[in-house]
Amino acid sequence: MASERLSVVVTRRLPEVVETRMSELFDVELRETDTPMTRDELVNAMKRADVLVPTITETIDANMLAAAGEQLKLIANFGAGVDNIDVSSARQRGILVANTPGVVTDDTADMTMALILGVTRRISEGVALMRSGKWEGWAPTALLGGRVSGRRLGILGMGRIGQAVARRAQAFGMQVHYHNRKRLHPEIEAEFDATYWESLDQMVARMDVISINCPHTPSTFHLINARRLKLMKPSAVIVNTSRGEVIDENALTRGLRSGEIAGAGLDVYEHGQGINPRLRDLDNVLLLPHMGSATHEGRIEMGEKVLINIKTFADGHRPPDLVVPSML
Numbered sequence: 166m167a168s169e170r171l172s173v174v175v176t177r178r179l180p181e182v183v184e185t186r187m188s189e190l191f192d193v194e195l196r197e198t199d200t201p202m203t204r205d206e207l208v209n210a211m212k213r214a215d216v217l218v219p220t221i222t223e224t225i226d227a228n229m230l231a232a233a234g235e236q237l238k239l240i241a242n243f244g245a246g247v248d249n250i251d252v253s254s255a256r257q258r259g260i261l262v263a264n265t266p267g268v269v270t271d272d273t274a275d276m277t278m279a280l281i282l283g284v285t286r287r288i289s290e291g292v293a294l295m296r297s298g299k300w301e302g303w304a305p306t307a308l309l310g311g312r313v314s315g316r317r318l319g320i321l322g323m324g325r326i327g328q329a330v331a332r333r334a335q336a337f338g339m340q341v342h343y344h345n346r347k348r349l350h351p352e353i354e355a356e357f358d359a360t361y362w363e364s365l366d367q368m369v370a371r372m373d374v375i376s377i378n379c380p381h382t383p384s385t386f387h388l389i390n391a392r393r394l395k396l397m398k399p400s401a402v403i404v405n406t407s408r409g410e411v412i413d414e415n416a417l418t419r420g421l422r423s424g425e426i427a428g429a430g431l432d433v434y435e436h437g438q439g440i441n442p443r444l445r446d447l448d449n450v451l452l453l454p455h456m457g458s459a460t461h462e463g464r465i466e467m468g469e470k471v472l473i474n475i476k477t478f479a480d481g482h483r484p485p486d487l488v489v490p491s492m493l
């Protein structure tokens with residue numbers, strides 16, 4: 166692959182420094198308006214670009230990959246999760262997929278803690294009261310929440326982000342438990358004083374807080390379903406900064422409404438911005454608009470990763486953050 170002037174199409178507006186560097190290095194088409202590309206726009210982009218830089222708002226399925234031009238050789242995703250891309254189909258067609266792992270870890274783990282604290286300490290109810298102008302002053306029994314310290318946190322998915330959550334939770338005095346496809350090395354378990362649960366059912370039944378930190382794959386879809394929600398303690402809360410699809414959102418909404426579980430802190434939703442409207446009416450939920458990794462620093466570092474992935478590929482090497490189907 167010649168290193169000069171690869172044609173790159175970027176689907177969304179990125180931080181200015183990233184766009185500038187991208188324009189210096191490649192023959193880049195930047196997005197003028199910051200709206201997701203339509204399917205047709207994406208298909209057309211895939212017919213002319215050597216490299217596509219999509220985000221979570223662009224789904225790239227097998228049919229679109231089949232319609233892509235022969236020149237499309239790399240999809241350099243601006244994001245760590247690649248569930249928006251049919252990675253296996255891309256691979257079969259000789260199109261490489263790369264992502265931006267690592268740089269979203271701390272920011273996402275921070276937001277996970279914010280949700281844990283926010284739900285347990287009823288922060289959104291406090292904010293709503295202040296905004297309403299109806300606060301009548303301090304009262305001994307007003308807005309009592311739970312103490313985070315001493316609670317059992319069950320982390321579902323103990324990869325980079327899960328471990329960063331564990332580190333933070335430990336500093337807050339929480340007891341760390343986890344369920345993962347693979348048990349961690351004993352040294353890592355010891356670092357977090359973490360208890361491994363082979364059975365997810367057993368873990369969810371015993372935790373005070375469940376945090377979703379696994380990627381969305383066919384095997385994690387609805388891992389937290391109606392049956393598992395029923396296993397949770399009625400005093401337990403669940404937080405999700407990973408992907409909405411891991412939780413059955415309708416079952417969760419029912420569980421929250423009926424008091425089967427005490428609360429939820431959500432940054433991601435099963436159908437993107439198409440949130441179950443009933444969730445919005447509940448006091449015991451804290452809802453955020455997918456902003457777990459939304460820091461200035463994180464977005465620039467994501468852009469740098471994308472640039473390195475493309476540049477390395479342009480120079481004839483394997484992109485450092487290549488995603489292969491067996492990793493998923």
Ligand code: 8YV
Pocket residue numbers: 219220221222243244245246247269407457458459
């Ligand atoms: C990103 C994310 O902002 O990196 C990820 O996987 O979920 C987000 O934090 C988004 O995916 C950008 O495409």
